[in-house]
Amino acid sequence: MKADLSYWKNMMDNPSDFDALKLYKNTNELLNDAVDKYAHLLALRSKEVSKTYQEFYDDVSFLRTKLIKIGLVKGNHIGLLFRNEYDFVTSFFAASSLGMVVAIMPVTLPKEAILGLVNKFDIDLEAATNVAKLFHD
Secondary structure (H helix, E strand, O other): OOOOOHHHHHHHHOHHHHHHOOOOOOHHHHHHHHHHHHOOOEEEEOOOOEEEHHHHHHHHHHHHHHHHHOOOOOOOEEEEEEOOOHHHHHHHHHHHHOOOEEEEEEOOOOHHHHHHHHHHOOOOHHHHHHHHHHOOO
């Protein structure tokens, strides 16, 4: 399925049309709206995975439940050190929709920079370790 970029091309040609874009209060609201409108349409595609909005929503919901079960709550500061892959996107939406503060850290950063970000953003290392375990169990 090829993406139809005509909508975004029109936005770039008519910047005043950006005023028509809906502003969401949070990622939960954004994802719920997308599922309501486009459940059967392709949301994400890579070499490894293709997911409709409904499938993506279901995966986010599943991970959100796992995050709750390991004791993470609104306000936890976690860092996501992922490649730009499906697991990263799912983790970001699951954590942020629970009200967690998510620091996105590219895997290409040197170790010293990652440690600096952990300190700067007050990342809960226990929470971050528990999230990492979800992908290795």
